[in-house]
Amino acid sequence: MAKPVILIVDDDPIVCSSMVEMLGLQGYGVRTAPDGETALEHLQNTTVDVIISDVSMPGMSGFDLLDKVRERGGDPDLIFITAYGNIEDAVAAIKRGAYNYVVKPIDDEEIKLMVKRCIERRSMKAENRDLRHQINGKLGFDNLIGEDPKMQRIYQVVEAVADTRTTVLITGPSGTGKTLIARAIHYNSSRARRPLIEVNCGALPDTLLESELFGHVRGAFTGAVSDKPGKFERANGGTIFLDEISTASPALQIKLLRVLQERCFECVGGTQTYYTDVRVILATNTNLTQLVQQGRFRKDLYYRVNVVSIDMPPLRERLGDIPLLAVHFLKLACERLGRKIESFDAHTMEILIHYPWPGNIRELANVIERSVMLARGVQITFEDLPAELLKGTSKVHLNENILPLRIALEEPERQIIEKALIFNNWNRHKTADMLDVNRSTLFTKMRKYGLVSPPRT
Ligand SMILES: Nc1ncnc2c1ncn2[C@@H]1O[C@H](COP(=O)(O)OP(=O)(O)OP(=O)(O)O)[C@@H](O)[C@H]1O
Ligand SMILES: [Mg+2]
Structure with missing residues (x-):
């Protein structure tokens, strides 16, 4: 493991040099900074494990330094050095998230032990984090939703x-x-x-x-x-x-x-x-x-x-996975937003399956999260979907050309069969079951409408 690095922030050069010597002998990398601004510059360029900082310094105070470090997403632990009698400073420091404090004059043994414990705690935390990542990652693999052959x-x-x-x-x-x-x-x-x-x-x-x-x-x-x-x-x-x-x-x-x-x-x-x-x-x-x-x-x-x-593959080439992903994201969004929505109504699911999803799975996840926020009932309905998903979906319903019924119904029939075939990856058996027709009726209609499965890639 790399040598832990300690940054001493104090305007008193004697404090700095004695700490460099004492902690350096313990095998740590030790850096010093005379004030908060210089300390922040160090942090931009070096990975620091522990900062030992005076509370009152010219310019930025130790507390301001702690706030700035956290604002910038830094995770070093802070140990404050405070003057004897300023015990309320110490309490405030701990409340603000400091690791600990020491009172001047500094006792070498006390600070050595404190730094040692702090480093041990950090490495335990890092190990736990790795393990958690590992577990999340494994779950992530199981959570990779999709059964499409691709x-x-x-x-x-x-x-x-x-x-x-x-x-x-x-x-x-x-x-x-x-x-x-x-x-x-x-x-x-x-x-x-x-x-x-x-x-x-x-x-x-x-x-x-x-x-x-x-x-x-x-x-x-x-x-x-x-x-x-x-x-x-x-x-x-x-x-x-x-x-x-x-x-x-x-x-x-x-x-x-x-x-x-x-x-x-x-x-x-x-x-x-x-x-x-x-x-x-x-x-x-x-x-x-x-x-x-x-x-x-x-x-x-x-x-x-x-x-x-x-x-x-883009999502539009995995049509059969859309319902699986939609239900997965519905569950996640409900958990996150504390909602109880069980499903999508059939029309909504159909819209989701036929939208081209230029932003792929990320767009689908966002659309579902938004719908969960808007939904009022226990189902997501098409009214909860963003407008761009609804464009063109009502073509069939709004067709004003009046044709003989037999002919007028051909186009919707062709569309329904084609969607069902794509949904089932062109498996005719499953498609016939889904449409509740027998297989020979399905074959006849596929021939009539020129529906042929695409070549396997
Ligand atoms: N198979 C999947 N199952 C469940 N969730 C998925 C799946 N694939 C992607 N996602 C989710 O979709 C979102 C986008 O995925 P990801 O960030 O991996 O895409 P990307 O291809 O890396 O995008 P970019 O090119 O923009 O970096 C993420 O929230 C991810 O968790
Ligand atoms: Mg990415």
């Missing part, structure tokens, strides 16, 4: 590759479940107890991304006040998931190629070579072959990342 094939690939170090490229439009599949691969591998680090390559500017991934050494660029390990180092023994890989700059592509080929890299501004045992999973919703043809993605890198690829 999904069945994907599950088989996930199972086959999970426990290998093979690089996996997951492609497919946004919202089709790429991230979920990446997690399923990690949590079904023997790396499950090690970290899964997810990086959205599209969300950071190039230079920052490079330092995020590979770390940097002190002085590598303005603001790099200390060494910072990168995500490839932190993911050692585990998995790194590089999302939106198509956005990687040419310089980053070269570094990625090296890491994939030789499993080694250098930090930004550093000369030392690090070896890492990381499983790499990548995702993109852009066609990488096209980018290769346009010279925007390195061919050699493409071959390295495209060892095993999983192509997530």
